[in-house]
Amino acid sequence: MARPEIGALIGAVVVLVLFLVVAPPFRNLGNVGTVLYGSALIGIMAVGVSLLMIGGEFDLSTGVAATTSGLTAALVAWNFGLNVWVGVLVALLVSLAIGAFNGWLLVTTGLPSFLVTLGTFFVLRGANLGITRNVTENVATTSIADMDGWDSAQAVFATTFKIGPVSIKMLVLFWIVLTVVAAYVLLRTRVGNWILAVGGDDAAARAVGVPVRAVKIGLFMFVGFCAWMLGMHLLFEFSVVQSGEGVGKEFIFIIAAVVGGCLLTGGYGSVVGAAIGALVFGMTQLGINYAGWNPDWFFSFLGVMLLLACIVNLYVKKKADAR
Amino acid sequence: MSPRTETAPTHVGGATTSILEMRECGKNYGNVSALRGVTLNVRQGEVTCVLGDNGAGKSTLIKIMAGLHDYNAGEMFVNGELRHFSSPRESLASGIATVYQDLALAPLMSVWRNFFLGNEIKKGFLGTLDVPQMKKVCGEELTKMGIVIPDLDRPIGALSGGQKQCIAIARAIYFGAKVIILDEPTAALGVKQSGVVLKYIVKARDAGLGVVFITHNPHHAYLVGNHFVILKLGRVVLDAHRDEISLDELTAEMAGGKELADLSHELRAADPGKVVEPHTVTGGIDAPSGVLPRVGEDGREGVGTPRS
Numbered sequence: 080m081a082r083p084e085i086g087a088l089i090g091a092v093v094v095l096v097l098f099l100v101v102a103p104p105f106r107n108l109g110n111v112g113t114v115l116y117g118s119a120l121i122g123i124m125a126v127g128v129s130l131l132m133i134g135g136e137f138d139l140s141t142g143v144a145a146t147t148s149g150l151t152a153a154l155v156a157w158n159f160g161l162n163v164w165v166g167v168l169v170a171l172l173v174s175l176a177i178g179a180f181n182g183w184l185l186v187t188t189g190l191p192s193f194l195v196t197l198g199t200f201f202v203l204r205g206a207n208l209g210i211t212r213n214v215t216e217n218v219a220t221t222s223i224a225d226m227d228g229w230d231s232a233q234a235v236f237a238t239t240f241k242i243g244p245v246s247i248k249m250l251v252l253f254w255i256v257l258t259v260v261a262a263y264v265l266l267r268t269r270v271g272n273w274i275l276a277v278g279g280d281d282a283a284a285r286a287v288g289v290p291v292r293a294v295k296i297g298l299f300m301f302v303g304f305c306a307w308m309l310g311m312h313l314l315f316e317f318s319v320v321q322s323g324e325g326v327g328k329e330f331i332f333i334i335a336a337v338v339g340g341c342l343l344t345g346g347y348g349s350v351v352g353a354a355i356g357a358l359v360f361g362m363t364q365l366g367i368n369y370a371g372w373n374p375d376w377f378f379s380f381l382g383v384m385l386l387l388a389c390i391v392n393l394y395v396k397k398k399a400d401a402r
Numbered sequence: 403m404s405p406r407t408e409t410a411p412t413h414v415g416g417a418t419t420s421i422l423e424m425r426e427c428g429k430n431y432g433n434v435s436a437l438r439g440v441t442l443n444v445r446q447g448e449v450t451c452v453l454g455d456n457g458a459g460k461s462t463l464i465k466i467m468a469g470l471h472d473y474n475a476g477e478m479f480v481n482g483e484l485r486h487f488s489s490p491r492e493s494l495a496s497g498i499a500t501v502y503q504d505l506a507l508a509p510l511m512s513v514w515r516n517f518f519l520g521n522e523i524k525k526g527f528l529g530t531l532d533v534p535q536m537k538k539v540c541g542e543e544l545t546k547m548g549i550v551i552p553d554l555d556r557p558i559g560a561l562s563g564g565q566k567q568c569i570a571i572a573r574a575i576y577f578g579a580k581v582i583i584l585d586e587p588t589a590a591l592g593v594k595q596s597g598v599v600l601k602y603i604v605k606a607r608d609a610g611l612g613v614v615f616i617t618h619n620p621h622h623a624y625l626v627g628n629h630f631v632i633l634k635l636g637r638v639v640l641d642a643h644r645d646e647i648s649l650d651e652l653t654a655e656m657a658g659g660k661e662l663a664d665l666s667h668e669l670r671a672a673d674p675g676k677v678v679e680p681h682t683v684t685g686g687i688d689a690p691s692g693v694l695p696r697v698g699e700d701g702r703e704g705v706g707t708p709r710s
Contacts, residue, residue: 267530267531267533268524268528268529268530268531269522269524269529269531271531272511272515272518272519272522272531273519273520275508275510275511275515276508276511276515276516276519279508279509279510279511280506280507280508280509282506283506283507283508283519284506284508284519284520285490286468286490286500286502286506287490287494287506287519287520287521288490288491288494288520289519289520342510346508346509346510346511347510
């Protein structure tokens with residue numbers, strides 16, 4: 080009962096049962112792939128965001144950073160007429176650099192991550208639009224679907240394959256693998272122990288010799304990596320990237336992590352929980368559609384879910400501590 | 403690093419050797435000098451007590467030894483080598499472990515994770531944590547020290563102050579510290595819990611460690627200390643071996659010694675009515691009585707006048 084993801088698990092079961100009852104199409108096995116895909120779009124970022132939150136920091140620039148990554152790959156390949164893979168690689172470097180910059184600024188200035196990444200959020204939001212319009216004279220990238228390397232890159236980032244009646248997007252596989260790896264790192268490696276300690280009490284961690292600065296910068300860079308994965312998927316799924324996309328998504332990733340049991344104050348949480356949080360989000364999104372409810376109410380429903388999950392998490396944690 | 407050639411050990415041929423030695427150490431923060439000319443010897447198998455009031459320079463002293471700040475006057479020798487620490491890691495690597503007042507424990511992490519924080523046991527080529535082994539060692543070490551925690555997965559924040567203090571000390575000893583610095587370990591504890599911690603200090607001393615016990619409680623210090631250093635305003639005002647000083651003297655020195663006598667004198671001067679002897683009161687001065695002078699509406703003094 081002491082695990083942080085218990086609240087999310089209860090929530091997921093409740094949501095699942097609810098929509099199985101009220102939304103007949105939800106029972107169709109073929110829709111599992113759709114639900115999982117919706118969840119993966121949130122979950123892939125929630126992996127990085129949850130580790131970062133356990134490490135005691137926030138990132139508000141994640142949504143637009145994913146767009147930046149997609150734009151970078153598309154614009155570099157198109158503008159210079161290069162192989163698409165070169166763009167993909169440049170985008171990875173840019174994403175890691177954004178993460179490293181966030182982390183470096185945080186540990187150097189001591190400013191709260193809320194402010195640092197809020198700044199980055201606005202800078203990227205503006206740059207996404209400004210640079211795209213400068214290069215393509217449009218608010219979206221030009222399609223790069225006919226360029227060298229597109230087919231192989233699309234095969235990696237945006238394939239769909241079938242398991243029985245269920246069609247699974249590649250992103251879902253990435254999401255699951257990344258979640259498993261991150262959960263293993265957090266719970267079963269030395270770095271994971273450091274992440275928990277840095278988020279719990281960074282002065283204490285420093286005093287026993289944990290390289291606090293390196294851990295924080297590394298976490299921000301991992302978030303950058305996740306943004307790159309999402310950005311690449313969006314690019315190769317739709318072949319164009321809208322420069323204004325991603326605004327507001329950062330909170331959804333944070334919500335998935337919080338529903339999954341991550342404390343806003345750091346030092347406690349679970350990567351698997353964040354994945355379950357993303358799953359709750361995915362099920363809700365589709366469930367409302369399938370149930371024929373007015374989708375205008377989606378966000379209200381989400382807000383209620385968030386509050387309930389937090390209350391359950393708090394209750395479970397109190398119970399566990401009081402043993 | 404220059405070997406200690408010109409600085410002979412203080413206890414030549416003695417039973418104890420100096421592991422950490424400070425000579426005329428000083429530290430300035432800008433214009434403020436927090437520590438001046440501090441000479442201190444930490445020997446194996448001895449408890450060196452550092453006493454001092456708030457602002458006496460105890461924290462600065464700890465920070466220098468723990469590697470959080472560097473000193474900028476004098477010399478510090480660790481195992482006979484002149485050292486300047488630039489990080490806590492260096493201090494730790496030299497065998498100096500510091501147990502801070504806030505204990506350097508992450509409250510939401512489990513007992514065993516905290517115990518091994520920064521010294522995790524790994525196995526296999528992936529560097530997986532050896533969780534069963536870590537739990538086993540942690541349980542054994544704590545039992546050795548007489549702490550029984552049935553569930554090592556409990557968050558450390560759920561334990562009592564004394565238990566946390568002991569875990570922090572046990573951790574320092576297990577990871578091969580030669581010197582442990584304890585920053586006010588009994589300050590936030592009750593009498594019984596303090597007793598438990600003091601017993602650990604003795605255990606650590608008997609295990610051959612050099613213990614630096616920072617405190618402002620002379621009673622606690624005298625129970626376990628071999629050597630006493632009192633700091634005041636960044637200077638050493640007393641440096642005595644246990645044989646040279648009694649508890650009463652230590653308490654008096656700690657309470658301020660001459661300063662306290664001066665203060666008492668000053669207080670008497672400030673409020674004679676409360677402190678003067680009874681016969682002087684009956685003898686001369688009248689207590690004020692009747693109507694006291696007050697200021698009228700026009701600002702002039704006196705509707706009534708005091709009786710003379």
